[in-house]
Amino acid sequence: MKTIALLGATGSIGESALTVIRNQKEKFTVTGLSGYSNEALLTRQIAEFRPSHVAVSTKEIRDRLRETFPFLHLYYGENALTELAEAAPYDILLTAVSGAVGIGATVAGIQREKRIALANKETMVAAGEYINGLLSRHPGAEILPVDSEHSAIFQSLSGGAKDEVQRILLTASGGTFRGKKRKDLENITIDEALTHPTWKMGKKITVDSSTLVNKGLEVIEARHLFQIPYEKIKVLIHPESIVHSMVEYRDRCVIAQLGNHDMKLPIQYALTYPQRLANPIFEGLDFVKLKALTFEEPDRETFRGLDLAYEAGRLGGTMPAVMNAANEVAVSLFLRRKISFLAIYDIIEKAMARHSPQEASDLGTILMADKETRAWVNKTYEN
């Protein structure tokens, strides 16, 4: 029996994780949960999974939960996730929160030499260099990717040794606007940007998918998760999203991981690795019913998110944190109708141009770059 602390339980990944756990009752117990604004759902989750430790956003929610569940260890506020990650008992910390707020909790989990099932992009994007330094000092800790692409790469890497990798082939659906050109994107509406062709996801990540910023961030993440240089990471558009990613080895054999569009598969794998468990709710891929699988080059000129990320990654230090922060605020401005779709790229570009990257050797420096960028974007474009 493994114990799990799940941060971001009320989000899309969090709910999928609880569905996995609900169907593997003999294997997993939930000891920690966190939720941000969906108090009703979090309350139901606490009632069902009976964790001992729970983190919430505000004192008000904390107080109400205390009434319902008097024996809970409760945390609230800015450091609640980190405090829970430091105090709760768990074998696996599943960080499914989005935003830089997830980094501190991951750090706490690494310091306690736990397994981190990582579904928080920011951790490896903004703090990848720092996290890898930390991991090398805590050999009992390990990070398992939850994201379907990184899980696929992780799984495909078992086909050979690290120094035998020729290229990582990171697949991308291409997003809603695949095939469109820059001028077609000038007047994109929010509703148009929120329709993803294959995966059902949250708003922020659906927009990131349509700008290819998401794929760019995944490139940075892959760089740090697998310690593979950028020139060996290639993005390939694969609209059917069945091949979740591939690894080409130097003997030109390619190992790929395929599966249905179901986040529950990589979530469970990150929890059960190195084992693979049957799960009654998982469906096999029906190859006969599948659409033909196709692959294309990404249109890097139209979807500049990819090259901006490669550039941020190569510059390194605090630059990926700045790129990520600028994008996060820009997408939020777009979703609030403050800026156009294409302005997302311009904002990222300008935020990067005005930033001189510093070494990302401590969390304070990274979070400062993140915060400063957010403030600048908000101040400059919110009006």
Added chain:
Amino acid sequence: MKTIALLGATGSIGESALTVIRNQKEKFTVTGLSGYSNEALLTRQIAEFRPSHVAVSTKEIRDRLRETFPFLHLYYGENALTELAEAAPYDILLTAVSGAVGIGATVAGIQREKRIALANKETMVAAGEYINGLLSRHPGAEILPVDSEHSAIFQSLSGGAKDEVQRILLTASGGTFRGKKRKDLENITIDEALTHPTWKMGKKITVDSSTLVNKGLEVIEARHLFQIPYEKIKVLIHPESIVHSMVEYRDRCVIAQLGNHDMKLPIQYALTYPQRLANPIFEGLDFVKLKALTFEEPDRETFRGLDLAYEAGRLGGTMPAVMNAANEVAVSLFLRRKISFLAIYDIIEKAMARHSPQEASDLGTILMADKETRAWVNKTYEN
């Protein structure tokens, strides 16, 4: 530096193997070679690779080679391959001969606890149960598959444990006549049967590919190579032959191996495993130029080769040897215009119907069933 004895050097796989070795000179030396009828090519190969041991078909060839290469250890006749496999120094025995004649050599290699790079289908089809018994008594020996499909399965199996395998998905191009119905196949000519859509291969295997007997034999081979029951081996038609096979695990993740249509890749992998080596003559798969990848159910009614093989495999004992022998003679009769294309199935079926399978616990019993079947098919249909 590893030493290699290559049986069947003048065939298609043999030549590819020598091309691999020629480009990995620091890694491999050829110590043994065998050829059947192409004396000129074998002579050139001996001159280039300088093996110490060579096996040939006839005394005449032996005598001529002795003149040219006086210091060679030479073998000829029915047992020449086995004698070479028993006497030559080698780390790896690559058996690329076709027919039951390859079994004895493999047995010798296993008894000497060597690595067998196996490109001889008959070994695992006709003698799989026997070979597995032998392997369990010789733990230093190992069989590495050379066939592209089995190599792909072998590579994909590194993604999980044996008891976590849900299904092996063995892909098949579907052969020349994919999409045709039984009545379309009544008057197939030899030339029509010898045009394979994706792989360039010898005549026998091209016909076997068009009847799906080849794929059926591969099912039996996979059963014994990987010790996976028949109900877990599924054949999937994949006309583009890019996904060389896949393994579905019980958590519904699928691991696949992909690559160009180049036998040199799996040949090299069988030689270098567990390492993967770069090779200047290997080309990477260009996913962008690739045709769309598609998958279909095989048409088992028209292409009865598949079900005949499953039946032979499930009956077990000497039955797969009989099925294989009947097919081999039937294809040879078809290539000599003695029988029609569809008669290949009838001959296999009749040969199986008249045979009572015996336990395949020794090579003598297996070879007797093989010999008896060949004699019966020849006697009955050669006229």
